[in-house]
Amino acid sequence: MADKFLDLLGGSPDGKGSNGKAKDAPPSTTSSANKSPPSPDLSTRLSWVAKAILRSFSAIPETPYSTAGNTVDATATTGILEDLQKMGFKDVETLLEFLHTAVHGVQDDSKLLLERIVDLLSKLPPSSREGAALESGFIHQLWNSLQHPVLTTLDDKFKYREADGSNNNPYMPQLGAAGTPYARTTPPMTYQRPDAPEPSLLFDTLMRRGDGFQEHPNRISSVLFYMATLITHDIFQSDGKRSGINLTSSYLDLAPLYGRNKEEQLAVRALEAGRLKPDSFSSKRVHGFPPGVGVLIIMFNRFHNYVVTQLAAINEGGRFKKEPTAQELKGKDAATQEALRAAALAKYDEDLFQTGRLVTCGLYVNIILRDYVRTILNVNRSDTAWALDPRIKDGQNIFSKPTPEATGNQVSVEFNFLYRWHSAISVRDQEWTNDAFKEILGTDDPEAMKFEEFLGKLHSFEAALDDDPVKRQFHKIKRKEDGSLPDDDLVKVWFESVEDVAGSFGANRVPPVLKHVEILGIIQARQWNVATLNEFREFFGLTRHRTFEDINPDPEVATKLRNLYDSPDSVELYPGLVIEKAKPPIDPGSGLCVNFTTSRAILSDAVALVRGDRFYTVDYTPKHLTNWGFNEASYDAKVNNSHVIYKLVFRAFPNHFRRDSIYAHFPFTVPSENAKFLAKIHKDHLYSWDRPSPVGDLILVRSYDTVKKVLGNQKDYTVVWGDAIRFLTEKDGHAPGATFCLAGDKRANAESRNLVLDALYGPEAWESEVSRFYSKMVPVLLKKYSYTWETASEVEKKKPGTHAREVDIVRDVINLANTRLCAALFNLPIKIEENPWGVLTEQELYLAATAIFSSIFFDSDIAKSSQVRNVAKELAGQLERLVIVAAHAVDKVGIVTDAVESVRGYWRGEGFPAIAGYGHELIRHLLEKDKSVEECVRGTILPFISSNVPNQSALLAQCLDFYLEEENKHHLEELYRLAHENTDEADLKITKYMLEGSRIRGTVAVYRDVQTATSLPDSVPAIPNPSDPTHVNPLTPPSQTQFHLPLRKGDRLLLSLASASRDPTIFPEPDKVKLDRPISSYIHFGSGPHKCAGMELSIVAQTALFKQIVGLKNLRRAEGDRGHMKSMPARKWKGQVKGKREREAEEGAWSGLRVYMLADQSGYWPVPTTMKVEWDE
Structure with missing residues (x-):
């Protein structure tokens, strides 16, 4: 029995014994080397015993042939132990x-x-x-980890917004489309009396505004309610013939501008290059609103047209194709080719229009969330960038799933009544509406008109408007020849609206002239059987109003309610939403001060409208909008705490506003109220408070003699950079930068220039030291940042044994070499491999210098000015602290501290100990003039670094770009030979080549303000070359015809040194490289009292750098777009696409000015950013 039990312990269900053999098998004859594995441990055997015992106690199965439930293993589970x-x-x-x-x-x-x-x-x-x-x-x-179902697809029919809003949800294409019924949010379950109060009686007792006007408690301007009107008519337009049908889409897609369907959309489009017809919009209803509503929509029209012009010019990745390819035309007859060209042009227009619409709607929704909703919540009065943004990426975790997005949306009938904010109409707009209704209705007493007649007159007014939006009269403002409206008239409407205080919410606040409009609302609500006010509140989790005083604590209003309705539960949604008590101002929390129920419901609606829209969530990407478009529509948390409407204002009216105008940055609150809360958060000094006024156009000066004449006359033509330099260097009310040589035309500015000159050119043999610096530094940068491809290039295939290397010659060599020179000059502790204890990397130092440079000398885009200045101010602070380390060392002990000494040790190790001494001399000169270290840094050194590094880097990059052109290959071959001669004569020729290349391809321009009315002679040295789409190779006109420029005091001149550098009277055959031109004739370093103080240093430095680059064997562009600097002609946007005559006049003059793009093409930049080259090792 014991043996059997031991066998059981070692056994298993297959009948084998403890030694793993069958019990009846013969004894093993294998050697010890082939013994069976050890027997199972005791716990395993006992476990099987337990199962066997349990099995013995189990019941006899009722279905013996069933496999389910026959074993203990099917149900038993193991635990954590x-x-x-x-x-x-x-x-x-x-x-x-x-x-x-x-x-x-x-x-x-x-x-x-x-x-x-x-x-x-x-x-x-x-x-x-x-x-x-x-x-x-x-x-x-x-x-x-995946969406179920996937919310976006590659099908082209879902790529753009449909005109009617369909296909927003690919799986429910008609959800929210125009022409579909309203949804119902709240079921009407309460018994409502059939004999409800007369609509006319309700208006007269509970809604009518009396003689007194109660302004908004937060002094919100009428502009906010113009935005509310735009939003309301974007998503609610009831069909008067088909009850319950919404004629517009349920999405924030700017339908009042673009139209509610394809037919309306085509009517407002110019059908050329993606543009809209000038200063027009689709909606006819808007013509019945105060002019501020229409002006706001016209501003979006102008923004759209600005966007599509930039999209076409940038043409990111070649996505906007105007012509069919040669391959597509190959072998086709003339008619087919013509049809293909027409189709390509139509697609070009369509793609530009639709992409421009996505970008414009992107700005629209950002204005809603960042300006409109922040003001509604009173967050605009706090120093925070927080906003209620439904697009937040909340992610998922163990506790929650992400909030659904891109589901689509269907607006509901209840919300149709939620946004009827007639109580907020200002006195000014009430008077305008009175006059407009008298004209439209043909009566001095609109209230006395019968309701049916009133509706008929309104329909007749709308029907009489021209179907072509550009042919409609807009508020008695006369259109210009090109169809656009005068800026002065539109801006006047705007600033008067910003100053106009809106009304407050509550009972008895609706202007009497809107009586029939409100009656229509009450009748519609009853026809659509909407829920009661309490039912709607309950749906949103709000407590029911239990007394009439809960609805409105005003005893008179509560009494009227009690007389009209049996109980608070009987009060209808409309007019209940209008007469309900309003919330008080709460900072932050309650800014709109609207009725209680409305204040809660509109936030849910805002979230649904934005988060449910595919084009604002999963498809709101740089790939859909382009990198530039995505950036253009975006907000910056550091500008106005993320308010972004200033972009719309500046793009619409670039010639009327100062960059810091309160009328552009915070138009939803009247200026006087803005002043109060901005002072509270210590930001009122950042804005100007004057009304907008026209700013004259820049006057372009092109000819060499006139440019030089202006630059030499400080009395009549003054520099314009003082304000920017003061802004960047100001601290605690003191701005030492005001005396920097480029900041003004006073004696102190001239003294600053002399100090710089004495310090820079005082030491002996500085030319050779600078040259040695670059001869050591450039190979270091090339080795660090270049790379080779494993796949042989075409050149390598032709020349076996060679290896091609590639580098970003602009970003990683030219920019950084010049940055390192400045770091060496002023002992700046930059963080590089040779100096790991540094503070800023060389890239950060270059970025800081370029941002400061841009904010001072190229702050020409008013819509980007605040962002550029903020970034520059922040980086200037970082750079200032870095320079002060070195400057304090000179002030305290006359030598550098240990840390800075280590930096100098690095430079000395490279063989140029004299470089750092120049910065010491400059600081000592300034300190001798009784200036503090901080004044030295902020007033001279900081502006010097920021004006030198980017400018010189840009000139050399443009020069190199010129010589890399295929037609200039022979020049590169000669330069390679000269670079390896290493003689003074060869180096002088390289200098001439460098000066010629930067003259021909340079884009330098400077500004001057006119102080005395006069007249200047001028001419046009260069004209566009029709066969050159890049506009970098102009033609020289056959003769120079002089004309005169009449100037008034206050005019601003733009002196094109690029154009002057091609003046054939000074530079014969200006498009050719000629090495016999006098060095003194070159003007691209400036001229006169403000001529570049570092010109001699720059020529030596850039020659040395140029020599190192052209000395690379078989230097050439990298293949494709990588080997080119992305740039385009710089043309000032004037608020609207110009008429044909103006466009032809502008295109007939060549200025030479260009703008460059960031490497990712998300924005413009004043200097080249990237260009890759190859060479053979």
Whole structure:
């Protein structure tokens, strides 16, 4: 019996004994080397015994041939103790990391957590309860990593917004489309009396505004309510013939501008290059509103037209194709080719229009969230950039799933009544509406008109308007020849609206002239059987109004309600929403001070409208809008705490506003109220408070003699950079930068220039030291930043044994070499491999210098000015602290501190100990003039660095770009030869080549303000070359015809040194490289009292740098767009697409001015940013 029991302990269900053999098998004859594996441990054998015992007590199965439920294993599960026996410490760590990932929703895949989870699951027994839970969680995580269903597709029919709003949700294409019924938010379950109060009686007792006007408690301007009107008519336009049908889409797609369907959209489009017809909009209803509403929509029209002109000019990745390719035309007859060209042009217009619409709507929704909603919540009065933005990426974790997005939207009938904010109409707009209704209705007493007649007159007014939007009269403002409206008239409407205080919410605040409009609303609400006010409140989780005083605590209003309705539960949604008590101002929290129920519901609606829209969520990407378009529509949290409407104002009216105008930055609140809360957060000094006024156009001066004459006359033509330099260098009310040589034309500015000159050119042999610097530094940069491709290039195939290397010659060599020179000059502790204890990297130093440079000398885009200045101010502070380290060392002990000494040691190790001495001399000169270290840095050194590095880098980059052209290959071959001669004569020729290349391809221009009315002679040295789409190779006109420029005091001149450098009277055959031109004739370094103080230093430095670059063997552009600097002619946007005559006149004059693009093409930049070249080792 004992033996049988021992056999049982070592046995198994297959009948084998403890030695692993069948019980009846013969004895083993194998050697010890072939012994069977050790027998199972005691716990395993006991486990089987337990199962056997349990099996013996189980009932006889009713269905003996069924496999389900016949075994203990089918239902028994193991617990955590059994699981832990299978796990090691690493497995426990895996569990903890999995839990961490589940909680936070983010996984560090470098830790191979997924693979470790698989390993852990494979170790646990199939019956593990915890294992099953872990596996379930794992599958849950994998499932939820993807959208179900996917919200966006590659189908082109979902690429753009449809005119009618359909296809927003690809799986429910008609959801929210124009022409579909309103949704219902709240079921009407309360018994409502059939004999409800007369609509006319309700208006007269509870809604009519009396003689007194109660202005808005937060002094919100009428402009906010113009935006509200635009939003309301964007998503609500009821069909008067078909009850319950919404004629517009349920999406914020700017339907009042673009139209509600394809027919209306085509009517407002110019059908040329993606543009809209000038200063027009689709909606006819808007013509019945105060002019400020129409002006706001016209501003979006202008923004759209600005956007499409830039999209076409940038043409990111060649996505906007105007012509069919040669391959597409190959072999086709003339008629087919013509049809293909027409189709390509139509697609070009369509793609530009639709992309421009996406960008414009992007700005629209950002204005809603960042200006409109922030003002509604009173967050605009706090020094915070927070906003209620439904597009937040909330992610998923163990506790929650992401909030659904891109589901589509269907506006509801209840919200149709929620946005009827007639109580807020100002006194001014009430008077305008009175006059307009008298004209439209043909009566002096609109209230006395019968209701049906009133509706008929309104329909007749709308029907009489021309179907072509550009032919409609807009508020008695006469259109110009090109169809646009005069800026002066539109701006006047705008600033008067910004100053106009809106009304407050509550009972008895609606202007009497709107009586019939309100009656229509009450009748519609009853016809559509909407829920009661209390039912609507209950739907949003708000308490029911239990007394009439809860609805409105004003005793008179409560009494009227009590007389009209039996109970608070009987009060209708409309007019209940209008007469309900309003919220008080709460800072932050309540800014709109609207009725209680409305204040809660509109926030839910805002979230639904934005988060449910595919084009504002999953498809709101740089790929859909382009990088530039996405950036143009975006807000900057550091500008106005993320308010962004200033972009719309500046793009619409670039010639009327100062960059800091309060009328552009915060138009939703009247200026006097803005002044109060901006002073409270210490920001009122950042804005100007004058009314907008016209700013004259820049007057372009082109000829060499006239440019030089103006530059030499400080009395009549003064520099314009003082304000920007003062802004950047100001601290605690003191701006030492005001005396910098480029900041003004006074004696102190001249003294600053002399100090710089004495310090720069005082030391002996500075030319050779600078040259040695570049000869050492450029090879270091080339080695660090260049790379070679494993795949041989065409050149390598032709020349076996050679290896092509590639580098971004602008970003990584030219920019950084000049940056390192300045760092050496002023002992700036930059962080590089040779100096790991530095503060700023060389890239950060260059970026700081360029941002400051841009804000001072190229702050010409008013819509970007605030952003550029803010970034420059911040970076200037960082750069200032860096320079002060070196400057204090000179002030305190006359030598550098240990840390800076280490930096100098690096420079000395490279063989140029004299370089750092120049900066010391400059600082000593300034200190001798009783200036503090901070004044030295902010007033001279900082402006010097920021004006030198970017400017000189740009000149050399443009020069190199010229010589890399295929037609200039022979010049590069000669330059390669000269670079390797290493003689003074050869170096002088390289200097001449450098000066010629920067003359021909340079884009330098400077401004001057006219102080005395006069007249200047001028001529046009260069004209556009029709065969050159890049506009970099102009033609020289056959003769120079002089004309005169009449000047008034206050005019601003733009002196094109690029054009002057091509003046054939000074530079014969200006498009050719000629090495016999006098160095003194070159003007692209400036002329007169403000001529570049570092000109001699720059010529030596850039020659040395140029020599190192052209000395590379077989230097050439990298293949494709990477080998080119992305740029385009700089043309000033004047608010609207110009008429044909103006466009032809502008295109007939060549200025030579260009703008460059950032490497990702998300924005413009004043200097080249990237260009890759190759050479052979």
